[in-house]
Amino acid sequence: MIKVESICAKIGPNRILHDISLEVSPGQITAVIGANGAGKTTLLRSLSGLIPLESGSIEFDGKLISNIPAHKLSLQGLVHIPQGRQIIPGLSVRENLILGASNLTSQRSEMENDIQMQWARFPILREREAIMGTQLSGGEQQMLAVARGLMMKPKVLMLDEPSLGLAPQIVHLILRTLRELASQGLAIILVEQVAMLALEYADEALVLRNGQCVMKGNSRELLSSPKLISSYLS
Numbered sequence: 001m002i003k004v005e006s007i008c009a010k011i012g013p014n015r016i017l018h019d020i021s022l023e024v025s026p027g028q029i030t031a032v033i034g035a036n037g038a039g040k041t042t043l044l045r046s047l048s049g050l051i052p053l054e055s056g057s058i059e060f061d062g063k064l065i066s067n068i069p070a071h072k073l074s075l076q077g078l079v080h081i082p083q084g085r086q087i088i089p090g091l092s093v094r095e096n097l098i099l100g101a102s103n104l105t106s107q108r109s110e111m112e113n114d115i116q117m118q119w120a121r122f123p124i125l126r127e128r129e130a131i132m133g134t135q136l137s138g139g140e141q142q143m144l145a146v147a148r149g150l151m152m153k154p155k156v157l158m159l160d161e162p163s164l165g166l167a168p169q170i171v172h173l174i175l176r177t178l179r180e181l182a183s184q185g186l187a188i189i190l191v192e193q194v195a196m197l198a199l200e201y202a203d204e205a206l207v208l209r210n211g212q213c214v215m216k217g218n219s220r221e222l223l224s225s226p227k228l229i230s231s232y233l234s
Contacts, residue, residue, distance in 0.1 A: 001026050001187040002047070002078070002156050007056030009046045015054065016042040018212045024156065024204075029178060029188040031202035031219060033195040039211035040191040041083060044158050047189070048080035049073045061155055077155035083164060083191075085141040087148065089133035093125050096133060096144055100151030111151075118147035121177055139170035146174060150181075157181070158189040163197060175201045199223040 002024045009017040016039050024030045032040050045051045047058060049070035058066050060078055074080070087096050097118060101111050119126035122143040128136060136144065142162055149157060159178070163171040179201050182188055192198035199205055199219040207215040207228070215222060222228055 001061060002189075003059040004047065005057045005059075007046060007058065008054040009042060009051050010054050011042065011051065016211050017046060018210075019056070020206075020208075020211075020213055021056075022206055022213075022216075024187045024189055026155075026185045026187050027182055028204060029182050029190055029202045031198035031205040032189060032191045032208060033193070033198050033205060034208035036193065037210075038208040040193075040208055041160055042211070043208070044080060044082075044160050044189065044191055047158060048078060050080075074152060077153060079149045079152045079154035079157050081145050081149045081157070081159045081162070083160040085138075085145045087133045087136075087141055087144050092130050092132055093136070093144055094129050096148050097151050100148035101153075114151055114153075118150060121150075122147055139166050142166060142170070142174060146177065154186065156187045156189065158191070160191045161193060162190070163192060163194055171197070195228070196223065 004020060004022045006019045006021055007017060008015060008019060020043060022030060032043060034040055042051060046053060049068055052067050057064060060073070060076070065073060088099060091099065094115065097115050098111065101114060124140060125143055125147060128140060133141065133144070146159070146162070162174055175197070178188055178190065190198055190202060199222055202219040204217065205219045205222050206213050207222070215227065
């Protein structure tokens with residue numbers, strides 16, 4: 001579904017990513033792990049068109065998309081849920097969901113069906129349907145951010161640090177939801193600083209350090225690898 005070949009990217013004069021390659025298939029969760037400053041967020045921003053590539057290529061759903069603007073990629077099904085939730089705080093839960101689908105050509109009945117699917121995934125959001133974003137807890141905001149992303153009918157869903165600042169039970173609820181979505185055929189890229197948590201739910205993983213991939217492979221094999229700690233912390 002997405003194939004990345006040897007991409008490099010800069011922020012200002014500094015090269016942040018160095019020859020990163022990865023592939024994500026439908027039904028697969030690929031985790032991107034590493035310490036702060038490893039280049040994880042820059043990788044997602046490069047894939048979603050927010051940062052231009054210096055070199056390399058990105059193929060999405062069989063088409064080259066290198067340096068296509070982010071708003072066009074999201075309409076094609078490459079959906080990026082950024083770090084920090086970034087819901088619209090002055091809108092209600094329902095209005096945030098409608099906003100997620102507002103650029104699609106969905107009929108009203110189809111949009112309502114999609115909203116009902118989000119209520120089924122996150123029942124607490126149904127209870128908070130009319131509540132403004134500012135009144136939601138951090139966990140509820142993260143659920144809403146995921147639900148709003150799903151309203152865009154993604155083919156690839158990219159999430160940046162969804163566990164940040166949340167209680168463990170909420171984190172596992174969200175990650176179990178991602179695992180279920182993958183079982184239904186969605187391709188997912190999960191950026192996480194908490195390596196063991198990400199590897200528990202992912203199929204494949206790559207470890208970044210200083211903008212370079214230093215390990216890559218099956219998540220279960222990486223989880224049991226003695227090289228992981230040295231690669232992650234050195």
